[in-house]
Amino acid sequence: MELTGAQILLESLKQEGVKHIFGFPGGAVIDIYDELPRYPIEHFLVRHEQGAVHAADGYARSTGKVGVCLVTSGPGATNTVTGIATAYMDSIPVVIFTGQVPTALIGNDAFQEVDIVGITRPCTKHNYLVKDVKDLARTIKQAFYIASSGRPGPVLVDLPKDVMQARTEFEYPKTISLRSYNPNYTPNRKQVKNAARLISKAERPLIYSGGGVISSHAGEVLTRLARRFSLPVTSTLMGLGAFPGNDPLWLGMLGMHGTYAANMAVNNSDVLISIGARFDDRVTGKVSTFAPRAKIIHIDIAPTSIRKNVNVHIPIVSDCLNALKALEEDLDELSGIDWEEKHSAWVKTVTGWCREHPVKYEPVGKTGRIKPQYVMERIYELTKGEAIIATEVGQNQMWAAQFYKYHHPRTWLSSGGLGTMGYGFPAAIGAQVANPGKLVIDIAGDGSIQMNIQEMATAVCYNLPVKIVILNNSYLGMVRQWQELFYNKNYCATCLDTAPDFVKLAEAYGAEGYLVEKTEDVVPVLTRAFASPKTCIVDIRVEPEENVYPMVPAGASLTEMLLV
Amino acid sequence: MRHVLSVLVENEPGVLSRVAGLFSGRGFNIDTLNVGPTLEKGVSLMTISTHGEEQIIEQIIKQLRKVITVIKVVDLSNARAVEREMVLLKVNAADHNRAEILRIADIFRCKVVDVSVDELTLEVTGDQGKIKAIVNLLQRFGIKEFARTGTVAMRRSMQL
Ligand SMILES: Cc1ncc(C[n+]2csc(CCOP(=O)(O)OP(=O)(O)O)c2C)c(N)n1
Ligand SMILES: [Mg+2]
Numbered sequence: 104m105e106l107t108g109a110q111i112l113l114e115s116l117k118q119e120g121v122k123h124i125f126g127f128p129g130g131a132v133i134d135i136y137d138e139l140p141r142y143p144i145e146h147f148l149v150r151h152e153q154g155a156v157h158a159a160d161g162y163a164r165s166t167g168k169v170g171v172c173l174v175t176s177g178p179g180a181t182n183t184v185t186g187i188a189t190a191y192m193d194s195i196p197v198v199i200f201t202g203q204v205p206t207a208l209i210g211n212d213a214f215q216e217v218d219i220v221g222i223t224r225p226c227t228k229h230n231y232l233v234k235d236v237k238d239l240a241r242t243i244k245q246a247f248y249i250a251s252s253g254r255p256g257p258v259l260v261d262l263p264k265d266v267m268q269a270r271t272e273f274e275y276p277k278t279i280s281l282r283s284y285n286p287n288y289t290p291n292r293k294q295v296k297n298a299a300r301l302i303s304k305a306e307r308p309l310i311y312s313g314g315g316v317i318s319s320h321a322g323e324v325l326t327r328l329a330r331r332f333s334l335p336v337t338s339t340l341m342g343l344g345a346f347p348g349n350d351p352l353w354l355g356m357l358g359m360h361g362t363y364a365a366n367m368a369v370n371n372s373d374v375l376i377s378i379g380a381r382f383d384d385r386v387t388g389k390v391s392t393f394a395p396r397a398k399i400i401h402i403d404i405a406p407t408s409i410r411k412n413v414n415v416h417i418p419i420v421s422d423c424l425n426a427l428k429a430l431e432e433d434l435d436e437l438s439g440i441d442w443e444e445k446h447s448a449w450v451k452t453v454t455g456w457c458r459e460h461p462v463k464y465e466p467v468g469k470t471g472r473i474k475p476q477y478v479m480e481r482i483y484e485l486t487k488g489e490a491i492i493a494t495e496v497g498q499n500q501m502w503a504a505q506f507y508k509y510h511h512p513r514t515w516l517s518s519g520g521l522g523t524m525g526y527g528f529p530a531a532i533g534a535q536v537a538n539p540g541k542l543v544i545d546i547a548g549d550g551s552i553q554m555n556i557q558e559m560a561t562a563v564c565y566n567l568p569v570k571i572v573i574l575n576n577s578y579l580g581m582v583r584q585w586q587e588l589f590y591n592k593n594y595c596a597t598c599l600d601t602a603p604d605f606v607k608l609a610e611a612y613g614a615e616g617y618l619v620e621k622t623e624d625v626v627p628v629l630t631r632a633f634a635s636p637k638t639c640i641v642d643i644r645v646e647p648e649e650n651v652y653p654m655v656p657a658g659a660s661l662t663e664m665l666l667v
Numbered sequence: 668m669r670h671v672l673s674v675l676v677e678n679e680p681g682v683l684s685r686v687a688g689l690f691s692g693r694g695f696n697i698d699t700l701n702v703g704p705t706l707e708k709g710v711s712l713m714t715i716s717t718h719g720e721e722q723i724i725e726q727i728i729k730q731l732r733k734v735i736t737v738i739k740v741v742d743l744s745n746a747r748a749v750e751r752e753m754v755l756l757k758v759n760a761a762d763h764n765r766a767e768i769l770r771i772a773d774i775f776r777c778k779v780v781d782v783s784v785d786e787l788t789l790e791v792t793g794d795q796g797k798i799k800a801i802v803n804l805l806q807r808f809g810i811k812e813f814a815r816t817g818t819v820a821m822r823r824s825m826q827l
Binding site for chain 2: 220221224225228229230232249281282283284405406407409410411
């Protein structure tokens with residue numbers, strides 16, 4: 104049967120198993136919206152296209168499925184760019200459909216025309232302009248395949264209006280073969296053997312895991328491997344949740360705001376096993392002094408990650424899950440080793456560091472106001488580590504990483520690579536759509552939350568009981584911290600003392616708002632808000648000039664930590 | 668060090684900007700770039716000459732392979748390869764210089780492709796060394812226009 108382009112798009116989404124999409128209409132995509140009600144796809148109308156992409160991203164991070172969004176041409180398309188770049192930097196599978204002016208007008212500076220394929224070329228894994236309705240189904244198939252395979256990432260598909268109206272026979276391709284794209288999933292077994300041998304000779308081995316472990320569903324195998332072979336574990340911000348935060352082998356996050364134990368362990372380890380991480384500058388500090396005593400094993404699906412920033416001794420290009428399984432087998436074959444005994448001295452050393460220098464804070468600060476770290480600890484206790492935590496960016500994000508223990512993969516949603524303020528709330532909305540029964544909390548800053556606050560309407564409209572906890576310090580706190588430490592306290596443009604009344608704002612949107620000013624109110628109010636079936640904002644007034652520690656100043660070595 | 672990369676690509680509309688954008692976005696150098704269709708429909712060959720430290724070249728190759736529409740990347744600097752570039756140059760050729768210019772053209776096996784009363788246009792083909800040499804020799808007469816194709820290259824059949 105002949106279908107229109109719009110019908111083909113929606114049929115294809117159905118075939119891909121898409122149940123939810125996030126979007127915002129406009130002239131170029133009306134044909135699609137006109138058909139939408141006839142399909143078993145639930146559409147969530149956001150209030151800004153950036154929110155649609157972050158929501159699709161939060162949907163993807165919290166489930167492992169591809170997130171999908173649909174926006175119009177021109178400004179609708181340009182509004183998605185920050186969301187796309189955020190997903191790209193963190194390798195998140197999202198497919199973005201943008202409307203486009205009719206093919207005959209492309210290049211004419213037509214109304215609401217923008218070259219979104221050109222604009223997003225450097226921040227998508229791949230993108231397409233569909234010029235012929237006959238290519239549509241195949242292109243969609245490829246878009247989903249590329250977004251979700253290999254190292255995942257966002258893929259944009261630009262859809263001219265006339266292509267949505269044109270008709271052709273519809274058949275969704277069953278298989279796909281792309282001559283120029285064949286991600287390698289399986290490791291080179293010789294390299295894995297070498298890695299196992301190197302690990303067996305190590306005295307101070309350390310696992311440094313990253314977001315790749317989460318995207319390849321390898322958290323369970325990682326955890327088993329670390330426990331069986333008695334290997335301490337640290338991870339990047341992106342990797343939180345892959346290994347349980349309450350395990351004795353867990354050292355906490357490494358890097359700029361990493362724990363003392365994690366950074367010291369990196370500095371002293373003799374074999375560093377990097378899995379699905381990319382040696383980002385926020386992790387390594389000064390590269391030349393990173394892991395100075397270690398031979399490095401680097402497992403990653405992206406060849407580009409290997410030897411980009413540091414030299415490695417054993418590179419293994421592979422999906423993390425397959426590589427970890429192979430490594431487990433090969434370590435098993437090295438019989439006669441009592442791993443626990445072999446690493447006991449090292450494990451004792453690192454757990455000693457954890458005990459002596461846990462992440463901590465002065466219980467009372469200059470003004471006596473609530474400590475943000477205290478809030479995070481209470482949220483952890485109240486939720487028993489079972490909530491999905493999304494974050495904004497800044498100090499709030501770092502405290503959420505440090506003072507909450509993540510027990511499961513996909514329960515931590517944070518913009519790591521791009522550091523996008525405004526990410527957390529729409530991402531939490533996406534996660535709540537995907538996980539209806541779960542408690543989803545956005546840990547926010549008073550600055551960041553204002554970047555996508557309009558999505559309150561979305562959350563309320565669809566009865567999504569997302570909880571926004573604002574660690575309100577009346578500052579763009581992380582920038583202020585840098586100004587305090589490295590710019591003579593010149594607090595230029597970081598004071599946010601003109602803030603909206605967040606309680607009234609919540610109420611204006613039809614949500615619940617709570618103000619917390621006293622430490623003793625933190626637990627009762629959070630308890631109430633978490634039990635509420637409604638969207639809530641909890642505005643917690645915290646110590647304004649509280650800093651995030653430990654901190655490795657930019658460009659310094661990991662051992663040069665500023666501590667509390 | 669200088670490297671010549673042979674890059675086989677799907678001939679989709681955006682492919683040139685994908686490749687060029689990769690170089691500019693990541694701060695890699697392009698010295699020359701040549702693109703043309705191959706004998707296979709829908710497939711083009713780009714020849715890129717670039718320079719950089721080994722680790723950078725490794726990144727360039729890996730990043731090129733990451734581009735979805737790139738089919739194959741070969742670093743011809745690791746193989747024995749034939750390398751050629753073609754240059755057109757228009758040189759001042761007043762009467763008293765003309766004989767000398769033609770002699771040089773002859774030595775370099777150039778073709779004269781256009782003539783006027785006071786100018787000669789030469790076509791010269793060769794590797795980088797030969798092109799540099801002829802430019803050096805002709806510069807004293809005054810080179811008025813200069814157009815080059817960029818390097819094209821191919822692995823030799825016998826890899827000794
Ligand atoms: C979109 C965007 N603009 C600017 C920045 C730079 N930036 C990083 S953290 C930060 C402060 C965030 O303030 P707030 O949300 O109040 O969080 P706090 O650090 O106070 O917890 C800023 C401005 C950014 N990361 N993202
Ligand atoms: Mg703040």
